[in-house]
Amino acid sequence: MTRRRPIRNLGSGPGWRRRRAEAPLTAHAKVRESAAFVLERTLDSRAPASTFLDGALERCDPRDHGLLRELVLGTLRWLRFIDHVLVSASGRPLSRIQRALLAPLRIAVYQLFFLDRVPAHAAVNEAVEQAAGRTHAGGASFVNGVLRRIARSPRRDAWPVEEGDPAVRLGILHSHPDLLVERWLRTYGEKRTIAILTANNRPKPLHLLAFRERGGRAPLAEQLIDDDVGVEPSVLAPHCLTVRWGNPLFSEAYRRGAFYVQDEASQLAAIVPPPAPRERVLDVAAAPGGKTFALLADQPDAYCVATDLSLERLHTMRRNSARLALAPLLCAADGAALPFRDGFDRVVVDLPCSGTGTLRKHPELKWRISAAEIDRLAEQAGSLVRGAADCVRPGGLLVVVTCSIEPEENEDVVSAFLESRSDFDLRDLSADLRRPAADHVEASGLWRLLPAEGHDGFTVQTLQRAAG
Template sequence: MSSKRSQSADLAQAGLAARRVAVDILESVTDRGRRLEDVLESALNAGAASALIAKDRALVRAIVGTALRRKGQITDALGRLMKSRPPAKAHRLDHILAVGAAQILFMDVPDHAAVSLAVTQAVAEPRLRPFKNLVNGVLRNLGRQRDAILSGQDAERLNTPDWLWQRWEKAYGPENARRFAAMHALEPSLDITVRSDPGGWAERLGAAVLPTGSLRLIPSGPIDRLDGFAEGAWWVQDAAAALPARLLGDIAGKRVADLCAAPGGKTAQLAAAGANVTAVDISAARLKRVEENLARLGLGAEIVAADLTDWTPEAPFDAILLDAPCSATGTVRRHPDLPWRRSGTEIESLAALQAEMLRQALSWLKPGGEIVYCTCSLEPEEGEAQVARALQEMPGLERRPIEAGEIGGLADLVTADGDLRTLPCHLSSAEARLSGLDGFFAARLRRP
C-alpha cells in the first residue's frame, strides 16, 4: 500500500511540476513578449523541470501550444465565468487559469486533475492563495459548462487577434481569413527534406511523400531519435520553406549566396545540390546552429556573420537566395505565440528593410544571374509589393515566372504574375493534421 501511495505522490508531483513550467512559459511569452522557441527548451532544462520524464515534457509542450492556439477561446470562456479580473499583483493567476482551461476545454486530461493541480499551484504562491476558491470555482464551472460555451463561440475569430484578422480579410477575403485561422488551431505535422530516396525514407519513417518532394509525418517521441537523424539523412523543414531554394534550378558548381541563412534548411538544400554556398546571417548564435546542422548532414558552406546592410561580398554571385527578415505571419501554424507578441506596427519598418536588402542583393549578382526573394509572411507589403518596387526601380530587371512543374504540379500555389504564394490552407488532406503549409511568398528575378 505504501508503495502505491509513494508512486501516486510521485505522479502528482510530476504533474504539478509540468503545470508550473507551463505557467512560467506562458508568463514569459504573453507578459514579457519572449519567443516561445527561445523560452521552451530553457524552461524545460532548468531547475526541477530538468528532471521531468519525456512524457511530462511532452505534456508541457502540449499545454502551452494549446493555450496559445486557443488563447482567444480560453480568454472568452474564462471571462464568461468571472465577474471581475484579479488584481495586477495576482497576474500569474491568469496563466494558472489558462493552463487549467486548456486542459479542460481541449485536452484529454481529467477535469478533476486539471482543477486540483491549478488550486495547488495557487495555494503554493502567497499572493495567489486568497484566490484558491476562485480558481476552484471557475474551473469546476468551466468543466460543467464546457459544451455550451464551446458551441457558442466563433473559434476562428476569437483565436485571431484583431490586427491580424483585419489584414487577412483585406488581402485574402473573409473566407480565407477563416480558413487560415482554422489551420492555426491545429498542431502541425512534421515536414522533412531528405538528401535522397524520399520513397525509401517515407517507408522507414511512416511518412507521406508530398507532391513537392518533402516528407510529412506525425512524429511520436523526440525528433532527434527518429531513424536517419543522427546519420544526417534528412533535416526538418516545412514543405513551403523548402520550395524557394528549388527555384534556382541547377546550381551545381555555382557560387550561391544564402542571405539571412539561419536556421539553415535552405543552406543545406543549396549545398546538397552541389553549390558553393556562402551563408550570411546577422546572428552569430544562430549561425552556430547552422554549422552544427551542416556538420551532422555532412555538408559544407562558408559561414559569414554580418549585417547585410553593412556587408559587401568579395565577388559577385551566380545566384542568390534572399529569405528576408519579415513579420513571419505565415508561420503561425508552427509559432502560435507570434500573433500575441506582435501588433502589426512593425510591418512598415520591416518592409523598408526588405527593400534595402533586395536592392543590395541585386547589386551582388553577376549579369544574367538570378535571385529568389522570399519571405515567410502573408502580408502583401512584404512580398508582392517588394517585387513590384524592384521591377520598377531597376531597368532591365525581369521576373522569371515560376511554373507549376517546378513545385510538384501545384498550380494553385502560383500567382497570376508567376510568383509563389503558399497559404496555411493549401495542401489539404483527409486527415486535418496532415494538411496545410506555412505561408510563403517567393519571386524569381533575373538581373540584366
C-alpha cells in the same frame, strides 16, 4: 500519507498553506508549474516562447516533454478564446482577475477544451492546488468555482461570442488579434481567412528533409522504422517526410546526419524555381541553414555560399552542416552591404518579416504583431533586397523569400525595388514549376503557400536580371 481534502474544506489560515506547500508535487503538477512559468514569461516579454520552453524541457522528465509543449503552445494558440471563456464564466474582466491566477486558469481551460488525456476533475483539482500555492485560499476558491462552471460545458459552441463585427467575432472564436483577421479578410476573403485561422490553431507536424544524393526519402524512411519512427512522404515538397509517430531526434539516422528538421513549406520555398545543376548560389541571411540545405538536398553539386550577420547563428549553421556532412562556404556579412559583385547564378535572400506564415509554430507572435512593426520590417527588408541584387550575374535570378503572407512585406517590397532597378524584372514561373507547386503561383514571379493543415505559409518572389 497526507489525506487529500476536497476544495470545499479549505481553510484560510497560514498553517493550511504551509502544509500544502510541504506536500510533494506530482509529476503532472510539476509539468503544470513549468507550463505556467513559461506562459507567464513569454507573455511578459518579447522573447520567443522557445527561449523559456527549451530551459523548462531540460529540467523536465523526457516522458513529459510532449505534454509540456502542448500545454504551453496550445494555450498560446487559443489564448484569446480562453480569455473569452474566463471572462464569461467569472463575470469579471481579466483586469479584475488576480494576475498570479491567470496562468493556472488559462492552462486548465485549455486542458478542459482541447485535451482528453487528463480527466476534467483532475484538471480542475490540479489548477486549484496550483492556485493555492500562489495566493490565498479565497483565490483558490475562485479558481475552483470558475473552472467547475466551465467544466460543465467544455465545448466551444457552449460559449457563444456576442459580437456584431465579423472580424472581432472571428478573432475571438479562432483566437487571433483583430489586426490580422481584418487584414486577411481584405486580402484573402472570408473563406481563405477562416482556413488560415483554423490551420494556425492546429498542432504543427514535424517534417524531415531527406537528401537526394543519399537515396532520398525511401531509404531514410526504412532507417527511421528501425528506430520506431513512423513517417510518410509529404505531398508538396519532393524531399520531405512527415513524422506520424516516434521521435526522430533520438534516432540513429539523426546522429548520422541523414536528415534535417524543416517545415515542408520551407523546403519547397527554397527550391522555387528548381535549381539547375552546378548553380552558384548565394544565400543571404542564411543561418541556421534551412534554405542552403534544401537547395543542396535537391542539387548536391550546387556551389553554395551562405552569409549571415549573426556570428552565433552562423556557428549554429556550421554545427548543422557538420552533422549533415555538408560544406557550404560560410561568411559573416551584412546583407545590405555584401562583399560580392554579380558572380552568382542565384541569390536567395530571406527577408526579416512578421512571420505570419508560421504562427502555428510560434503562436506567441500573433499577440505581438502591430501595423507599425510590419511597416518597420518592410523598410528593413528593402535594404536587404537592394544589397543582394548587385550579387546577381546578368541573366541570373534574385529569389526573395519570407515566412510572411502580408503584401506589405512581400509584393510591396519588391515593387519598390523594381521602381529603382530597371535591370530586373519578375520572372514568369509557369514554365519552371510542376504541380502541386505550380498550383500556388499567384501572379508573374509570385508564389505563395498559405498556412494549411500540414504546413506553414511562405511567399517567394523571383526576379531575373537583364542579360546584357
